[in-house]
Amino acid sequence: MGDNSQNQKVIVYEPELCTGCRHCEIVCAFKHYSSVDLNKSYISILFNGDEGTGAFEAVNCQHCEEPICVNACPSGALGKDEGTGWVTVNPLKCIGCQMCVYMCPLSVPFFDEERKAAAKCDFCGGDPECVKHCSPAALRVVTREEALQLNKRLYLGIR
Amino acid sequence: MITNDIRIFRFDASSCNGCDIEVLAILTLGLPLDELGVKIVDTPQEANTLVITGGVNIKSEPELEEIYELIEPPRRVIAIGSCAATMGIFKGSYSMIGPIDEIVPVDLYIMGCPPRPQVIAGALADALGLDIEGMESLLETPEGFRAEPVVSSIKCIGCAACMHSCPAGAIEIDNTGADRVVKFTHKDCIFCATCEEVCPSEAVELTYKDKSWFEDKEAAISEATVELKKCLLCGLPFVSSRQIDWAMKKIEEKLRIPKEAHDRLLWSSSICTDCRRKGINEVKEAKKTLASIAIRTQ
Numbered sequence: 001m002g003d004n005s006q007n008q009k010v011i012v013y014e015p016e017l018c019t020g021c022r023h024c025e026i027v028c029a030f031k032h033y034s035s036v037d038l039n040k041s042y043i044s045i046l047f048n049g050d051e052g053t054g055a056f057e058a059v060n061c062q063h064c065e066e067p068i069c070v071n072a073c074p075s076g077a078l079g080k081d082e083g084t085g086w087v088t089v090n091p092l093k094c095i096g097c098q099m100c101v102y103m104c105p106l107s108v109p110f111f112d113e114e115r116k117a118a119a120k121c122d123f124c125g126g127d128p129e130c131v132k133h134c135s136p137a138a139l140r141v142v143t144r145e146e147a148l149q150l151n152k153r154l155y156l157g158i159r
Numbered sequence: 160m161i162t163n164d165i166r167i168f169r170f171d172a173s174s175c176n177g178c179d180i181e182v183l184a185i186l187t188l189g190l191p192l193d194e195l196g197v198k199i200v201d202t203p204q205e206a207n208t209l210v211i212t213g214g215v216n217i218k219s220e221p222e223l224e225e226i227y228e229l230i231e232p233p234r235r236v237i238a239i240g241s242c243a244a245t246m247g248i249f250k251g252s253y254s255m256i257g258p259i260d261e262i263v264p265v266d267l268y269i270m271g272c273p274p275r276p277q278v279i280a281g282a283l284a285d286a287l288g289l290d291i292e293g294m295e296s297l298l299e300t301p302e303g304f305r306a307e308p309v310v311s312s313i314k315c316i317g318c319a320a321c322m323h324s325c326p327a328g329a330i331e332i333d334n335t336g337a338d339r340v341v342k343f344t345h346k347d348c349i350f351c352a353t354c355e356e357v358c359p360s361e362a363v364e365l366t367y368k369d370k371s372w373f374e375d376k377e378a379a380i381s382e383a384t385v386e387l388k389k390c391l392l393c394g395l396p397f398v399s400s401r402q403i404d405w406a407m408k409k410i411e412e413k414l415r416i417p418k419e420a421h422d423r424l425l426w427s428s429s430i431c432t433d434c435r436r437k438g439i440n441e442v443k444e445a446k447k448t449l450a451s452i453a454i455r456t457q
Contacts, residue, residue, distance in 0.1 A: 015439075048439045057439035062449050068424070071413045072406040074359035095357035096323025099406045102398050105427035105445035107435045116323050148453055155447040156454070 005065060006145045008085030011121075011128055013058040014150070017138035020045060020056050024130035024139055031129045032119075040112075042121040043130050043139075058139075060130075061108045061121035062151075063087050065144070069100035069109055069120075077118065078109070084126070085144065091117035165197045165287050168206035170226055172259065173249065174213025177273040178240040182212065184276035185283075188297065195289050203229035208287065209263075212239045214246035215256045227263045237286060238265045239279060241272040241327070244346040244376045248272075248327070260376075269372045270307060270379055272327075272349035275300075282372035298370070305350040305365040308343050310383045314362035315341055317385035317399030321354035321363060330354065338384050339399050345371065345379035360405060390431035397431035416452060423448040 025041040033040045043060040063080075067087045070078045077093035078100055080086070089100075089109065094117035100109040101118065109120040121128075131139045142150070152158040171179055186192075200206045203226045215223060227236070238259045241247035249255050259265050269282045277297040284291045300306045310321075317339045322330040329347035333340040343354070343363075355363045362383065373379040387396035388403060407428065410416070416424065427435065427448055435441055 044436070046436065046439050046442055055439055057442040057446075059436055059442055062446070062453075064449055065453055066414055068410060068414075068449075068452075071410045074409070075357070095320040095359070097318035097320035097357075097359055097402075098398075099318065099359075099402065099409075101432060102403060103406045103410065103424075103428055105424065105435070105448040106442065107432040107445075110432075148450075151446065151450040151453070155443060155450045 005085060006143065008063075008144045009126075009141050010063045010085070010144050010147045011060060011123070011131060012140055012142050012147045012150050013060055014138050014140070015056050015058075015154070017136045018045065018056040018058070019136050019138075020047060021135070023133045023135070024058075027129040027133045031124065032122075040119075042108075042119070059106055059108065060139075061087065062106075062147075063121075063123065069104050072099040072103040074099060078120075084123070086123040087120070088122045089118050089120055091115055091119070094118050165195075165208055165289075166200045166206045167197065167208045167210050168200055168203050168226070168230065169210045170212075170219075170223065172211050172213040172219040172223055172243070173216040173255070174240065174242060175248075178212035178242070181273040181276050182210070182239065182279060185280045188276060188280055190280060190291060195291070197283075197287075197289070204231075206230050207233070208235045208237065210237045210239060210283075211243055211259050214242040214249055214258055215262050216249075216252075216254045217256060218254075220256045220262060223259075223262050235267075235286070236263055236265045237267045237269065237283065239269045240274060241270070241347055241349060244268045244270065247347065247349070250328075265376075267372055267374055268346065268376045268379070270345040270348065270376075271371065274371065275304070275306075278306075278371055281370065285370070285372065300366050305352055307345045307348055307350070307371055307379075307381065308352075308354055308363050308365050309381045310341060310343055311362045311364070312383040314360050315383035315385055316360045316362070316401040316405045317341055317383070317387075318359060318402045318405075320357045320359060324353045324357045326351060326353060334387065334396070337387055337396060339387050340382055340384050342380055342382040344377075345373075345381070346376045388429065390434055391426070391429045392434040392437075393431060395431060403428050420448060420451045423451065 025038045029041040046057045048055045075095045077090045109118045112119040243259045267286045281298045319332050327347045327349045331342045352365050385399045388400040
């Protein structure tokens with residue numbers, strides 16, 4: 001990867017800060033679908049209801065450096081912008097095979113039955129609504145370098 | 160069999176005229192219709208064969224019933240085109256009553272939107288017991304023309320891209336049981352070739368070199384069966400296993416993933432999308448997979 005990639009911006013989520021207000025889901029669904037149907041949101045917050053630990057986790061696009069979804073897409077509908085690093089889907093090119101839905105470990109892209117195309121986080125063109133409306137700042141826009149350090153700590157246990 | 164006494168009455172139930180033009184084009188094939196005893200008649204009373212194009216709408220319904228009654232038995236009804244079989248693109252329109260067989264019994268369906276004149280001639284000849292020389296070569300789909308889609312059971316990966324792209328709704332996916340059945344129904348097909356275009360595994364081909372007329376419209380199908388993969392956590396079938404294999408192969412070709420991340424990816428692709436988001440532990444595991452792939456690129 002080029003030097004540029006480390007300065008790209010990505011969204012990170014810190015479960016310790018999240019209050020579970022789900023404001024991010026509402027604003028995301030409203031921005032992209034003009035609806036408050038949370039199934040249409042590109043981000044979703046999960047609660048650990050059964051254990052009652054009060055822990056949260058978000059299903060949000062990591063805008064991976066080498067995206068699984070882009071490499072699995074047979075029609076070239078999913079692409080990664082060289083400059084900004086955003087992974088977006090072009091619904092006009094999408095053929096509805098759902099490779100991305102099944103191959104992404106998080107299943108971030110979902111199949112939008114109405115538009116007959118895959119849909120996923122598009123970074124809101126550089127100013128993500130979810131980040132703007134996250135009052136405890138659990139969702140933040142940071143550089144890829146910082147995001148990697150954070151994800152290493154959170155998910156791989158490396159400090 | 161009524162040989163050499165074929166009196167055809169043609170009725171346009173509500174066709175767009177595409178099929179009618181193709182029926183007219185039969186004359187250009189140079190078939191010796193007179194010698195074969197085929198006549199096109201002007202009134203239903205003289206006819207013994209009713210050829211219908213288009214679906215039935217509010218206005219044509221009483222007329223169709225009347226015409227059918229006026230033709231003396233034994234009579235034969237031949238429905239030409241997708242609209243006559245299923246209402247085609249007019250499905251759901253406020254004025255439509257239904258396909259032909261909801262009003263009168265149909266003996267033969269000729270599939271297409273519209274069917275080629277050669278196919279109509281061949282179907283009529285077959286149904287009416289005519290023996291036309293050189294019919295076989297006429298029926299072959301010429302280069303650059305399209306006919307019904309045929310799906311290869313070997314190549315199909317069962318991803319359902321064709322179903323989602325089909326503008327005519329001619330492709331059905333049946334997930335009942337342990338298998339997924341991808342069914343191309345010819346009665347609705349408009350030969351647009353979108354399925355051929357989108358198919359990632361090139362399993363669909365639109366050159367059909369067989370008879371495309373059927374006595375039973377439901378039997379006019381081409382289908383492929385693929386095995387469904389069961390979710391490792393909940394045990395329910397959720398996706399075609401060939402699709403996952405196909406995607407995995409594609410990813411392996413393009414990305415060099417370390418062994419551990421590769422194993423994690425294989426594991427996550429064996430879990431249904433509901434189970435992937437069942438709880439925070441599952442999501443943590445998935446994020447761990449993505450993080451371990453990201454580390455390699457450092």
